[in-house]
Amino acid sequence: MYRFFLFQLLVGILGGYIASKKGRNPLFWGLVCFILPLMVLVIGILPPLLKSGKTRQCPYCGKVLRESDTECKYCGKEMPINLVQCRACGSFVPEKDYCMQCHRKLKS
Numbered sequence: 001m002y003r004f005f006l007f008q009l010l011v012g013i014l015g016g017y018i019a020s021k022k023g024r025n026p027l028f029w030g031l032v033c034f035i036l037p038l039m040v041l042v043i044g045i046l047p048p049l050l051k052s053g054k055t056r057q058c059p060y061c062g063k064v065l066r067e068s069d070t071e072c073k074y075c076g077k078e079m080p081i082n083l084v085q086c087r088a089c090g091s092f093v094p095e096k097d098y099c100m101q102c103h104r105k106l107k108s
C-alpha cells in the first residue's frame with residue numbers, strides 16, 4: 001500500500017511536470033495523475049496548449065495550431081491576420097470589438 005502511494009506521488013509529480021510543459025494546469029493534472037496514474041498517458045498524448053509565440057488556437061474550432069500556420073488543418077479555415085488574446089477567456093480571437101469565444105468585450 002505504502003509503495004503504491006509513493007508510485008502515485010511520483011506519477012502525480014510527473015503528470016504535473018508534463019502538464020506545465022504543455023501549458024496546462026500542473027496542479028490539476030498532478031492531482032488527476034495522482035488519483036489515476038494512467039492519466040499520465042493522457043497528458044502525454046494531449047497536444048500542448050497555447051504557449052506564447054509557438055502555438056495558437058484556431059478561433060473557429062478551438063484546436064491548437066502552430067503559430068506559423070496560415071490555415072487551420074482541422075477545420076480548413078484561413079487564419080485571420082490579427083489575433084488578440086481575450087482577457088476574459090484567454091482565447092486567441094480575431095481583433096474585433098467582441099470575443100467570438102465568450103462574447104465579452106475585447107477592448108475597454
Ligand SMILES: [Zn+2]
Pocket residue numbers: 058059060061062063072073074075076077
Ligand atoms: Zn479550426
Ligand SMILES: [Zn+2]
Pocket residue numbers: 086087088089090091099100101102103104
Ligand atoms: Zn473571450
